[in-house]
Amino acid sequence: MSNASPHVLIVGAGHAGGTAAALLRQYGHEGPITMIGDEPIAPYQRPPLSKAWLKGEADADSLALRPLEFYGQNNIDFRPNVSVTSLNRGAKAAALSDGSTIGYDVLILATGARAIALPIEGADLAGILFLRTAADAEALKAQVGPGKKLAVVGGGYIGLEVAASGRALGADVIVLERESRILARVACEPLSDFFTDYHQKHGVVFDLGASVSGFEGKDGHVTGVKLADGRTIACDSVVVGVGAHPNDELAKDAGLECARGVVVDLDARSVTDPDVFAIGDVAHRPMPIYDRMFRMESVPNALEQAKQAASAITGRARPTGECPWQWSDQFDIKLQIAGYAFDVDEILLRGDPGSAKFAIFHLKGDQVQSVEAINSPPEFMMGKSLILNRKPINKAKLADPSVSMKEVAA
């Protein structure tokens, strides 16, 4: 980057791309910024789509990260409804779906991830939805209401949030999960048990160990989900929430090293090309506190990597002190998760799940690796700093809710 005010081309106008554009300006970048997005609207918050927005508690204005005028006012050339079809790293140019070509000095890939579709019979019927974009959420909102039957395929966080919002809107909701418990890939058993109970109390029906084999329809619209055991679950609409796949094909085709995501360093810079960055859901990145590399799908990760890339491009010091975290809202439950449960040898429960206010600490020896906090901000906030500073904890104190978290961490 010999050019003092390089042209930064951002591919993807989601949370990561939009934040990178804004931060570049905030950090004093004076060169041109172009941001390409394949959706019709400016960058917006995706988390409310399954929560407040779905329930009608948030409008389009509040969903937008920044108003559309912001981009023009800040000399950010935002181009909606268009995607990048290929990259020519040698010529430092990107080919767009509208037939045009655009050059760059620095490239930021923020192409995100896409919902995984089920390759089964009837998957293209109307009424089978995903929840990734505002358009998806709009379609879902139109389908869900009092007395409507909603089938959710996949008992992960998206599926559970949709189930909770569906119940709040008066729909009958059944969650079909392939594993023997919900949240099987992302949470420990006590947390799965807690959410199972809580959702059941609010009228959500679970079918566990359910293998979905196809969809039935009438006049092109879904009417039921077929299970491998021969049963058919009648429904008016379906939400499929079985994970996401990184949109890293563009990078792969351009010869950038990928490992289910574009491989980057601590500055979010591609390990193959110093003029290319990858941020957010599409990046496979190092996480020093766990001494490994992985890909994350969370807003805090998108924001942190936007900061890393914008800092590196503008010559600022690399941001430090990152503890990955995420959250989920279901009914009146606020779940806050800090860290990831890598290399854990013990799970410690603090508080009583029956009271819907408790926390699960994942320990490696006497160090906290991760905490799942249910309606428990002190455990989350203190847990986050314990994960970061690697301070050994007294397990007896941690397990005793009458000892304050400040004292536990003292």
Next chain:
Amino acid sequence: MAKITYLQHDGTEHVIDVKSGLTVMEGAVKNNIPGIDADCGGACACATCHVYVDPAWLAKTGTKSSMEESMLDFAENVEENSRLSCQIKVTDELDGLTVTLPESQH
């Protein structure tokens, strides 16, 4: 609509017209004011939109929920007039409000 003054830690002042119904946090983020991170977008889940409310305005900005209180309890450099700006809804009543931003949100 309310005119809100966001005072950065270094003394830089930003005066912004914020639409009623948005939060004080949204007024800052949508205008790219440095110093409010708001990682969670207003879900009261992260405590990175911490501000100090001009004491004269504390009553008008409402009371803290137990969730907010609890999150703030573990944020850094918390004072009597600390609030999470995502929990302050803007109304015409708040026209003239000044909030000061902390040095860092971590």
